[in-house]
Amino acid sequence: MSVQSLFNEPLLNKYNINGPRYTSYPTALEFGPLTQKLPLKDAFVQSQQQALSLYIHIPFCHQLCYYCGCNKVVTRHQDKADRYLDYLEKEIRQLPVCAKAPPVKQIHLGGGSPSFLTLAQHTRLIALLTTHFSVEKGAQKSIEIDPRGVTTEYLSGLSKLGFNRVSIGVQDTTEKVQEAINRVQDTSHIATLVKHAKQLGMTSVNLDLIYGLPHQTLSSFTETLSHVLTMRPQRVSLFSYAHLPARFAAQRKIDNAWLPQAQSKTALMKLAMETLNGAGYELIGMDHFALPDDELAKAQRSGTLHRNFQGYTTMGDLDLLGLGVSSISAVGPAYLQNPKTLNDYYSKLDEGKPSQHHGCFLSSDDQIRRYIIQQLMCNLALSVNDVENRFAINFANYFKEELTELQAFVDDGLLTVTPHAIFATSSARLLIRVIAMTFDAYLASKKNLHRYSRVI
């Protein structure tokens, strides 16, 4: 696939509207209070999955990055993490399913900044998980790290605890950009960490980059990309900076005037895609890159890629149990979210109530649309026969209106629609979210669109 074919300027301009990222369908904006007494238990009873993925949210960070839109608590008090681990333990002990939960194939620590925890605190956390869940030998254990303050000894300690995948937040290596986002970090130190992670035998090292940051130019981002390519990580994630200062207070420290405007932002994305592609990385979905021998690249080639709250994954056939403040579980036909603030999370657990109090149980219509959106987002194609067999519907009748709406994309050369399948063309790849939106029943009135960021 040539990156050039993805950039049809008139079409990108026409369809660059606000839209969901579809890490879930329905999206989190549709979540509401749950009425079930034990929602998680009900969700597990209705699930047909035989294995589990655990997501643990560690909300603490040592310092505030001004671009940040995550759920986090900035603090220097390490003991706050001890208290948090006490409550994670409480949450796990109160789970109605723990003893009978399916085997765990995947553990992911996200944040905030999971590398806020000391090695002793990580040891406690891993012991907690292995005591209460049946974690498979050889399970994938991944962690997001903030390179500032992480040493090679710390990485070695994580490796001893079984972590075999690491994702490092690079964002941009230019000093002026780093100062504007309040995240100054040493590139040579990151390179040392990447090298060390590889020496430790970690099977995957991912580097995160962000385009659209203040003061970024084509020349500065070329330098950042060159630094990244020298490190040769297995994967690169390329995110678009969404400037939403009305929603995220930290972003008010970033002056609008410092930001690259829409055209320059697209040029930065194109530069990154061409550079990474030219260096042998395959584009996964819309925003990830992987070397050809990486399992994400293989899954994409075989049409078995999946998408969840952490992005693209090869393990879509797992229920996802989210632990910790604000985490979301995706179990069977339900999404269940923990309270979003530490105080609410702690209070719920002190009351002895299930922490998952918010979310939704999918209707059968939601489940059909979730499957379709997932297929389009991951595989850029949909088998009509597959949907009809899975959900016992007549596709043409059920989606009569949607098929009419899709015609606009067909006319623009973005889609091929036959009675048996829907295929996105290569120039539709960056616009696949807009095409998927056709099947989103909650966007019918378009009243929610302003809550989402631009698709590019």
Ligand code: SF4
């Ligand atoms: S970007 Fe990451 S490290 Fe920075 S404040 Fe946000 S969660 Fe913390």
